[in-house]
Amino acid sequence: MKNKFHLIIAISILSVFPLSSIAGATIAIQKCMLCHGKPGFKKVEETGKVKELYVNLSTIEKSVHKKKTCTDCHADVVEIPHKQIPQKVKCIRCHFKGNPDGAPQSDKYLEYQESIHGRAVKSGNRKAPICQDCHGNHDSKHTKDVLSKVHKSNVAKTCGGCHIDIYAQYITSIHGKALLLEHRIEAPNCTDCHGEHKILEHTDPKSMVNPVNIVKTCSHCHNSVEIVGKYGIETSQVSTYEHSFHGIAVKFGSKTVANCASCHGKHNIAPSEDPSSPVNIKNIPSTCGQPNCHPGANINYAKGKMHVNPKSKQSGIIYYVAFFFKYLTLLTIIALIAHIILDLNRRSKEWREQKKKI
Amino acid sequence: MKMKNHDSINEGFVDRMSLNFRIQHMVLFLSLIILALTGLALYFHGSWLGNLLIKIEGGLESRGQIHRVSAIVLIFLSLYHILHILFTEHGHSEFMKIIPGVHDFRDSIQDILYSLSLTNLPAETEKYGYREKFQYWGVAGGAFVMTISGFALWFKDASMSIFPKWLIDTFFVLHGRAGLLIFFLLFLWHIYDMHLSPPNFPMDWSWLNGKISLEKLKKTHYKEYQRITGEK
Numbered sequence: 001m002k003n004k005f006h007l008i009i010a011i012s013i014l015s016v017f018p019l020s021s022i023a024g025a026t027i028a029i030q031k032c033m034l035c036h037g038k039p040g041f042k043k044v045e046e047t048g049k050v051k052e053l054y055v056n057l058s059t060i061e062k063s064v065h066k067k068k069t070c071t072d073c074h075a076d077v078v079e080i081p082h083k084q085i086p087q088k089v090k091c092i093r094c095h096f097k098g099n100p101d102g103a104p105q106s107d108k109y110l111e112y113q114e115s116i117h118g119r120a121v122k123s124g125n126r127k128a129p130i131c132q133d134c135h136g137n138h139d140s141k142h143t144k145d146v147l148s149k150v151h152k153s154n155v156a157k158t159c160g161g162c163h164i165d166i167y168a169q170y171i172t173s174i175h176g177k178a179l180l181l182e183h184r185i186e187a188p189n190c191t192d193c194h195g196e197h198k199i200l201e202h203t204d205p206k207s208m209v210n211p212v213n214i215v216k217t218c219s220h221c222h223n224s225v226e227i228v229g230k231y232g233i234e235t236s237q238v239s240t241y242e243h244s245f246h247g248i249a250v251k252f253g254s255k256t257v258a259n260c261a262s263c264h265g266k267h268n269i270a271p272s273e274d275p276s277s278p279v280n281i282k283n284i285p286s287t288c289g290q291p292n293c294h295p296g297a298n299i300n301y302a303k304g305k306m307h308v309n310p311k312s313k314q315s316g317i318i319y320y321v322a323f324f325f326k327y328l329t330l331l332t333i334i335a336l337i338a339h340i341i342l343d344l345n346r347r348s349k350e351w352r353e354q355k356k357k358i
Numbered sequence: 359m360k361m362k363n364h365d366s367i368n369e370g371f372v373d374r375m376s377l378n379f380r381i382q383h384m385v386l387f388l389s390l391i392i393l394a395l396t397g398l399a400l401y402f403h404g405s406w407l408g409n410l411l412i413k414i415e416g417g418l419e420s421r422g423q424i425h426r427v428s429a430i431v432l433i434f435l436s437l438y439h440i441l442h443i444l445f446t447e448h449g450h451s452e453f454m455k456i457i458p459g460v461h462d463f464r465d466s467i468q469d470i471l472y473s474l475s476l477t478n479l480p481a482e483t484e485k486y487g488y489r490e491k492f493q494y495w496g497v498a499g500g501a502f503v504m505t506i507s508g509f510a511l512w513f514k515d516a517s518m519s520i521f522p523k524w525l526i527d528t529f530f531v532l533h534g535r536a537g538l539l540i541f542f543l544l545f546l547w548h549i550y551d552m553h554l555s556p557p558n559f560p561m562d563w564s565w566l567n568g569k570i571s572l573e574k575l576k577k578t579h580y581k582e583y584q585r586i587t588g589e590k
Contacts, residue, residue, distance in 0.1 A: 245530075248403050252418035294515050304524030310531050318527050325535030329542060336546040342473035347556050349475065 031080050032070045033057060059138045091131040111197040127162075134158055153180065155189040163190075169267035174274075178231075186227050193217055209266075211255045215241065218260045240307035256292060263287055263306075279306070371569040372586060374485075376448060380568055382439060386497070389432040390544065393504075396425035397537045429508055436501055455486050458495065462488035482580035493548055500540040507533040 035041060036055040043051045060066060071077050073089045094103040112118045112131070120128035132140065134150055141148035149158045156176065160167025170176040170190070178187035191199075193209055200207035208217045215238070221227045223238040241247040241260070249257040263279055270277040278287040281302045289297030308315055310322035366373070375383065395411060399421055402408030415421040442449035465481035466488045472480045481487065486494070507529040510517040518526055553561045557574070564570050576583045583589070 243404075248400065249418060251403070252412065254418070294518065296515065296519060298519055300518055300520070300522050303522030304527055306523075308527045315527075316524065318524065318531050321528055322531050322535060325532075325539060329535065329539045332539060333542055333546065336542070336550075339473070339547070340550050342470075343550075343555065346473040346475065351556075 028069050028071055028080075029057070035081070055138060063136070063138060063140050064142055065138075065140065088130060089132060089137070091135075095131075108197045115195075115197060115199045116201050117199060129162065133161075152185060152189060153183070155191055156180065159190045166267050173265075173267060173269045174271055175269060184231070186221065188221065192221075209261070211250065211259050212253065214259045214261055215247070215250060234307075236309055236312070237307045240309045244308070258293060262290070262293070367572065367586060368569075370572050372572060372575055372582075373568060374564040374570040375568040377568065378442070378448070379452070380565060382435060382442075383565055385431065385435050389428045389435065390497075392428040393425060393432065394537070394541050394544075396421050396428070397534075398541065400425075401534050401538060426512060429505070429512075432501060433505055436505070455484065456491055456494050458488075458491045462491055466492075483578075483582070484585075485579060485582045487579060489551065493543075496540070496543050500536065500543075503536050504533060504540070507536070 033055070036053060037057065039054050041052075041054045043053055045051055060068075065073070073091075073093075074086045075093065076084075077086050092109045094101045095106065095109060097105050097107045099105070109131070113122070117129050121130055136149045139147075139149075141151075143150050145151060146153065148154065156167060156170055156179075160170075171180060175188050178184045179189055195208050200210075202209045204210060205212055207213065219238045222233065223235055225235050229235060242251065246258045250259055265278050268276075272279045272281070274280060275282065277283065284302040285297045285299055288294045288301040294301070305315060308318055310318050313319050396415055399408050399411030399415055400418075403412065412418055412421050415424055439449075443453040444450070465483055468477065468479070468481040469488075471477045510521070510526060510529045511533060514526065517529075552558055552565075557577075562570075570578075572583065572587070575586075
């Protein structure tokens, strides 16, 4: 297909510039730049909206697509000047698995189509993002390039372009501060919790932030000594949660019981020392006392550790009760087994003696 | 003496458990087995065993409901048992016999020595020897601890409004660990004693017919045997 397109373009270009000896593609760019290369080239739409049409060639030269020509992407432009407004660029022309153009071999567009964004676009929502809204268009760069819109440090800002309220919460959270201010590259941005191409609504059971998956999502970092351990964050929080009533209920499919986010918050997560944190000692009664949780919760809820590990000495009396019963149970088992063995031994002895008498 | 009526000999058998006690015993073990199965399901929720039990019990939610219904049965039984002791002569007189004394400790030492073949005389006990007493008080104490801690966990919102969180956490740990201990005590000891030990295999039938043969009584509760038969 694409080769055919090339052919058509080449033929059309050659028919316009039959004497030209330079490669057709370059001419195409130069030809396009006749109009689009003029700074200030713009169009006022019927709505009064001004649409910038100027293309800075150096932007494209710095992008991953520097070797591409205009019509590689704007493939519906077959004659110059084009009579119709070109359609939005469809990246999947090249970006699919098995493509012959040297584009990254990936089927991520399939994931995107299933995502909340992909479905919104399909249903006709013109505000919903397509590839270039997140990855950039003429300036699209490799993910690892710090200038890329999808580089770890820029993702939040990119998502924030639409999700502005959440972005405002995120940048003040411990995660946002750690990543954006302290440049701790392990700290999560939007996509670390929500997924990248396959972002789903939080009510979808397959969503990474759905109550049935959120513990796993947070655990990815908070259960890893390599990731959070080096910042002095306890990793036992995950296992203590998993052994609590909340954790067990979640494991067996409860959607109403408290998960990580129910207590710690979502986008505005802050350490417990922070007075704004829902797990700050002063806020615990109101956090535990949420309407569907423990209405009427008082300060008693804050008296004691939240993530209790009965095997840790720091748990105080809880540790000693567990310790006492562990050894009492062990001793009991040993004593009872010993009793059974001794009893059987004595009985067999009696039995043998009786047999001898007979 | 009124006592004579309970202890009278009938075709080589002596009364061991009245119908009332047999029914109490049945209600007790049925509720305890269900409590153990539903409780252990939660205790071992991380293992295949716990997962299997929870599945059989219809999920985590219904596991809890079954557990609490059995707990109510046990609590009503306990209340009935206490009233029976306090307000009936039969209950009261039997209760007085099961109160532990120093001789019970001596008897248990004697039996240990006997099973080690260090003496040829097993302990000679009354109707309730140290084994019966230990098991009775084990269940009674266990039921008390489990009822108190269980109520605190059941009515968590109410108990949390009165007690600090660390105490509820202590109850949680206590309820699980004490439950496990009671389970081992009952299952290893009582099951062995009453079902698996060679003279009782497949079981001691007293819990169904309420009787014990004179022959067996002589071996297991010699003092009671002496008192009933007048033998020296």
